[in-house]
Amino acid sequence: MEKEEICQYFNGIIKNEKDVSAGMAAIRTLLKVLQYSKSETVQELRYCLQNAIDAMRSTENPVTAIASGSELFLRFITLTALDTPTFAECRGIMLHRGNMFYEKLVAARGKVAKVAAHFIKDGSKILTHSKSRVVLRAMKGAVESNKIFEVYVTCSSPDNSGEEMCQNLRKLGVSCTLILDSAMGYVMEQVDMVMVGAEGVAESGGIINKIGTYTLAMCAKEVKKPFYVLTESFKFSRIYPLNQVDLPNEFKYTASTLKKDLQKEHPLVDYTPPHYISLLFTDLGILTPSAVSDELIKLYL
C-alpha cells in the first residue's frame, strides 16, 4: 500500500465511524497493511509497517493514541516465535495475532465501562472534560442499570467537543450541564467525582489528554474530589514526561502547526502527573497510577 492510500484509509475510518478512536483506527490500518503487503521478509514487513505508522502520524490527528497503539500492535504481533519455515506462514501467524489483538481491543472499552459504571452511584454528580467515548460508554452502562445521576461537561475549547458530549448524554437521558472551561473551579465543590478519558497514558502513570485536564486535576486535588481516568490499555505508551515542556512537540501540536512558530500556538494536549490521579479504570482492571509502569514492564521487558 502506498502512503497516500494508507492515509486515505485511515482518515476514512476516523471520518465515517464516529465510534472508533484514532488508536483503533491506526491498528485497523496496520492490519490492512499487513494483509496486503507484498514484502518477502520479516525485516521488510517491519519496515513497511513502520512507514505506515509514520504516514498516519503525519495526518491531522492526535498522535498520542496512534503512537502508543501502533507500538503495542507491533510488539504484540512479534511477541511469538517467528522462526517458521516459510514467510507466508509467518505472516499468517502475525495476521492471526493482529486480529486477536484487535478483537481484544474492541472488547476493551466495554470492560472499562463495566468496571467504571460501579463507581457511578445514584444521585451522584460527575464532572467530565471534553469528549470521551469510553466515559460516554460507562455512563451509558450506568443509565442502563437505572441509575440517576447528573453530569457537568466542560465545553472544552478550542474545538468545543464538550458540546457533542453533552448532546450524546442528553440522548441517553442523562441530565447534563455544559459549563465554561473557566468554570471548573466553580463547579468543583458541587460534584462528587471527576471522570475523564485519556489520549495516552505515560509510563509514570500520568495521562496525556485534551488541554485543560491538568487544570481540572489540580482543581480536583485542591477540593479533594477523586479524579478517575477511564482508558483502554492500548493507550499505555513508553514515554515519561517530566513536566509539560518535556512532552514531545508532536504530541502537543498537529502536524500542520508543527511547521509554524510554536511560541504562538496553543497546545492541544497537556500532561497530568500521576499524583493527581486517584485511579485508572482499564480493561486490565482498576489500577493505581504506579501500576501502569508495572504493566508496561511486563509487556516490554
Next chain:
Amino acid sequence: MTNKKGNISEKSREEIKAEREAKKAAKAHAKAKAKSTKIPDKDPSNNNKSTSSNSIKNRTSNDTPETVTNKNIESPNKISVITKTSNTCEKDEKIVSEVSSEGKSKAELRAERRAKQEAQRAAKQQILSEKNKNKEDNNNNSNNNNKSATHTITVIDTIKKVSPKKIQKINIHEINLFKHLYHEREQATVNVPFVNSNIHPAIIRLGAQYASKIIVGSNARCVAFLAGVKQLIQDFERPPQADFIRGFEANLQESVAYLHHCRPLAVSMHNALKHLKWQMTQFSSSLSDVDVKNKLSNAIDTYIREQIELADKAISITIQTKISNGDVILTYGYSSLIHKILLDAHTAAKEFRVIVVDGRPWLEGKEQLRRLAKHGIECSYILINALSYIMPEVSKVFLGAHAILANGSVMSRVGTAQVALMARAFNIPVLVACETHKSCERVQTDSIVYNELGNADELVQDCGNGAQKSLLTNWRTKKLLNLLNIVYDVTPANLVTAVVTELAILPCTSVPVILRIKPSEI
C-alpha cells in the same frame, strides 16, 4: 575502630582529665551507696562496676561491653604493632592517672570495694537462685575467673576497672537513636580474622583503601572489589583434599569479613558477591582448577562490563532525551554516573549549565566541579545551605544513588534527601540515575535503621579558617556534646520524579518490578 583509638590516644590529656573527674564522681557515689544499707538501685551510673547490678538484665548488658572490650583490646594487638603500643601506653597513662587521683590509700579502697561486691553478689544470688541455675553458674564462674585474675596481679585490677570505663567513655558520645550502628561496627571488629591468616595482600590493600576513603562511590568500590577478587582467584591455590570452589568460597568469606571490618560493604558489592557465588554454584565439579579460574575471571569481567559500564552507557543515552538546551541542572556531591551523563550531554553539544551542590564534611562536589570545569562545562558551586537560594533558577535535578530499595526509596550520600525535598518544594523534577545492580530487596523508610557511621572527628575540621583551631576540637571531653557523622540518607519515593535505569525511565514505585524480573543471578 583503630582510627578512633588513635584519635583517643592523641587527645589523651583532655581525656584523662575528664576521666579523673568522672572517676571521682563515681567513687563518691559508690561510697554514699555503700553507707546506705539498701540494695543498690537500678541507676545506670553503677553499670561501670563489673558486678554491681542486681538484675539479670543489667547483668547481661554489663557483660557484653566487657567482653567486647577485651576482644577490642586483643584484635588490634594482632592487627598492627603500632596500635598495640599506643593502646598499651594509653593504658599505662590511665593506670597512672588512677593512682594519682586516689587520695586515700589503695588497700583501703580495695577493701571497701570488695566488701561492696560481696554484698551485692549475695543480694544477686538470692534473686538468681530462684530463676535459673545455669545462668547463675556461668555468672559465678566468670566472677570467679575475674576474681582469681585480680588476685594474681594487682595491676590487672586497675586495668579491669579501666577497660569498662574506657568503653563507656566512647559510648558516652553515642547518639541514642543510632546505638545499634555503633554496636554493628563493634561486631564487625570482633569477627575480623587475624592478619597472619591467609588474606590476599590485594584484599588487604583494598581494605586499607576503603577505610581511608581513597576508593569511594558505589561503582568504584564495586569495581575495585571485583578486581581484588579476580586477583584472589588467580593466586588462589587449591588446599589439599578440598574442592577448589569450596576452598575458594571459604577464603572469599574471610576476605569479605576483613573488608567489612574496614568499611561496611556497599549494596553494589553485596550484589556483585551474590552474583559471584551464584556463578560458582553453576560450575561442575569435574572442571580443572585452571578452567574454574578462567571462568570466574570471565564472569567478573562480564559483570563489570554489563552491569556497570554498559549500564552506565545505556542510562546516559536514555537520560540525554531529558536534557534540553538552556537547562540548568543541579547535582549533589560526586557521582561517577552523573559525571558521565553531563559529559556526554556536553559532547553532544547541548547547551546547559550545572550547579554543583556540596555538603560537609567530605565536600565531594569539589571533585565533580573540577572534572566538569576541566571539560569546559559552565558550573556553579554552592554549599547545601544555599540550596533554597539557588533552586528557583534550576530546571532539573540529577542525583546519583548508593542503592535503590524495594519500596522505591533511594539511598544516597547524606544530604540527597534534603536536595530532593527542596526540589519538590520548588516543583522541579528530580531524576535519580541508578544502575539496576544497585537495587536491593531491603525496605527502609528512614535513615536510622540501617546506615553507616563515618568518623565523627571529620566534622571537627573547619573548612573555612584553617589557621584557627576549631571550636569542636575538644568535643570528646564534653560529656553532653555528641557528634554524629552518618554517611547515607534515604530519599522517600514520592520526592523522586523518576529513576533512570538501564532498562527504562521508571517511577520509583516500579523498582520492585525490576527486582522481580531481574534473573536470579543478581
